[in-house]
Amino acid sequence: MISSTVVVSRMTGIGGRNGLFHALLPLAPKALGDQEFISNVSLLVIRDAISVADFLSVIHYNAHLDTWDALDYPGSESTQAQVTHATFFWLANNEGFLTNTSIHAGIRCKLLGTVNLEHDASVGFELISTDDIDEIGTMGVVERIRERVGDGPVYLSLDIDVIDPGMAPATGTPEAGGWTTREVKRIIKGLAGLNIVGADLVEVAPAYDHAEVTGIAAADIVAHFLALLTLGQRSSHGKFY
Numbered sequence: 052m053i054s055s056t057v058v059v060s061r062m063t064g065i066g067g068r069n070g071l072f073h074a075l076l077p078l079a080p081k082a083l084g085d086q087e088f089i090s091n092v093s094l095l096v097i098r099d100a101i102s103v104a105d106f107l108s109v110i111h112y113n114a115h116l117d118t119w120d121a122l123d124y125p126g127s128e129s130t131q132a133q134v135t136h137a138t139f140f141w142l143a144n145n146e147g148f149l150t151n152t153s154i155h156a157g158i159r160c161k162l163l164g165t166v167n168l169e170h171d172a173s174v175g176f177e178l179i180s181t182d183d184i185d186e187i188g189t190m191g192v193v194e195r196i197r198e199r200v201g202d203g204p205v206y207l208s209l210d211i212d213v214i215d216p217g218m219a220p221a222t223g224t225p226e227a228g229g230w231t232t233r234e235v236k237r238i239i240k241g242l243a244g245l246n247i248v249g250a251d252l253v254e255v256a257p258a259y260d261h262a263e264v265t266g267i268a269a270a271d272i273v274a275h276f277l278a279l280l281t282l283g284q285r286s287s288h289g290k291f292y
């Protein structure tokens with residue numbers, strides 16, 4: 052675990068970049084990892100991705116919105132306290148990194164009301180709920196994502212809790228009734244050919260895993276991300292296996 056203070060100090064380090072991640076991962080900004088610290092790192096990696104493109108759409112797989120306004124939380128007056136695993140897209144948008152053409156996929160978190168959805172839209176996100184897949188199928192989800200982000204630079208962020216906790220139990224804020232690992236993999240494959248400039252996979256908590264089932268799913272999804280980054284825009288829609 053690394054404190055938010057350390058995360059912020061790395062964010063604001065030499066050149067405004069996270070040198071460690073940048074040096075380790077020269078091909079494209081990307082990160083993998085565990086609970087809250089690494090979720091905060093999503094913001095770091097988005098900052099690195101900005102070295103590739105001035106503005107990004109985000110494709111965000113998660114049970115939760117992660118666009119919450121930190122100023123709504125008590126005790127979040129300091130810059131450090133505002134960096135949490137639920138606020139980093141709000142921060143990224145405030146820093147001017149995001150277009151208003153981002154999209155969530157797999158949302159099923161508890162909400163206080165429509166005001167939460169209105170705020171989420173103000174951060175630039177459209178929303179595909181977990182239940183939407185029952186009406187439109189995996190390819191319908193793919194089509195909505197592709198239509199939303201278009202040809203512009205895209206950043207992928209996947210919280211492992213988008214998958215049902217029965218298939219990926221090792222995470223800190225599980226939500227019942229998620230997508231299957233197969234569905235998530237199929238939707239990721241459908242993104243082939245998009246202008247993807249960075250990616251992360253976050254919120255895996257190995258101490259909660261059983262028979263490494265979550266770790267196996269996470270590693271497989273990362274392999275898919277690497278395939279997307281390697282293929283770049285050469286691949287046509289949905290054509291990789």
Ligand SMILES: [Mn+2]
Pocket residue numbers: 113114115210212213224254
């Ligand atoms: Mn989540």
